[in-house]
């Protein structure tokens with residue numbers, strides 16, 4: 056890539072060449088420094104996992120949580136995953152980061168189950184690079200076995216584009232995860248291919264309707280119609296529907312009318328540290 060950029064720049068004349076070359080160097084240097092920093096952060100386990108509660112739309116009870124990673128950077132504080140996930144992927148570090156997140160989540164699931172023996176599932180996001188990794192399934196199983204966490208308390212969130220990229224291999228991996236007892240969900244549903252024909256072929260348990268479709272319901276009749284259509288289609292296929300990014304009572308009311316199954320969003324809670332999530336579970340168990 057660098058060679059191609061260099062070649063293109065060269066052919067535009069000397070000034071351009073220098074311009075591109077210096078810009079590229081700064082970029083490369085920064086990137087290498089960031090990679091080194093990320094690698095060290097993995098060794099030092101500078102990552103924390105926060106949990107956003109997932110609730111049943113009808114009962115408004117917590118049925119699980121989504122695990123969302125944050126980098127506890129010594130100088131910059133808690134960094135959002137949008138600031139480092141794609142760089143971790145490019146640097147070939149996502150498999151290690153993913154296993155670290157799974158490891159932390161397994162430990163936390165044990166304490167959630169301690170407080171609430173009926174605790175449902177923790178959903179873990181997978182990235183595309185992990186999905187193309189042939190060792191992923193075995194690694195996942197060994198981490199989960201190590202902690203003796205029942206596999207049905209773990210759900211994996213994958214996106215449509217990850218699956219569509221290499222369809223046959225993706226289906227094999229999904230089948231492997233399902234065989235091992237994990238639950239599968241399609242994240243950000245509606246933003247990708249959203250093909251009903253494919254959904255039928257994928258062994259998924261639920262779809263998560265993307266936040267962009269939830270934001271303007273019920274005011275936007277098109278979005279409301281889309282949510283209704285997704286629910287009708289998913290339920291026909293025996294698939295549950297989860298709404299993400301729910302931040303108002305009106306949205307929740309609309310979702311109830313649409314027969315959506317579960318929701319998560321700032322209306323109930325943002326992603327919180329494991330201790331805080333435990334408190335939410337305790338409060339619920341006391342009947343509050």
Ligand code: C2E
Nearest residue numbers: 123124135136137140156180181182300301302319320321
């Ligand atoms: P996502 O999986 O779609 O996660 C939902 C994001 O929406 C989270 O942001 C969450 O905090 C945010 N959110 C939840 N409810 C609301 C709401 O009501 N309003 C608004 N405005 N936002 C809401 P976060 O934690 O910054 O995560 C961003 C993305 O980073 C995730 O999107 C996911 O794709 C990725 N990610 C997070 N953790 C991991 C991980 O462990 N592994 C991988 N591969 N990706 C991760």
Ligand code: MG
Nearest residue numbers: 121180212242
């Ligand atoms: Mg997700």
Ligand code: MG
Nearest residue numbers: 242243263299
């Ligand atoms: Mg999502």
Ligand code: MG
Nearest residue numbers: 243265266299
């Ligand atoms: Mg989303």
